[in-house]
Amino acid sequence: MGHLVFNIDVMLAKRKMSVTELADRVGITLANMSILKTGKAKAIKVSTIEALCDILKCQPGDLFEYEEEDI
Numbered sequence: 001m002g003h004l005v006f007n008i009d010v011m012l013a014k015r016k017m018s019v020t021e022l023a024d025r026v027g028i029t030l031a032n033m034s035i036l037k038t039g040k041a042k043a044i045k046v047s048t049i050e051a052l053c054d055i056l057k058c059q060p061g062d063l064f065e066y067e068e069e070d071i
Contacts, residue, residue: 002068006039011056011063011069
């Protein structure tokens, strides 16, 4: 089974925005944003994805990609 790779850091760099600013604007803690950014999150609310897309002016596919496990 594969896993999701979170590209939030890529989008932050493109938008010249800090993790702290993004967390504040999305309305989640810096700790939770770090968990998302590192891909350690076990779940994410649809409203959080919507907020990320709105703030970063991107599509959900810009934030995540699916990576298959090597067999």
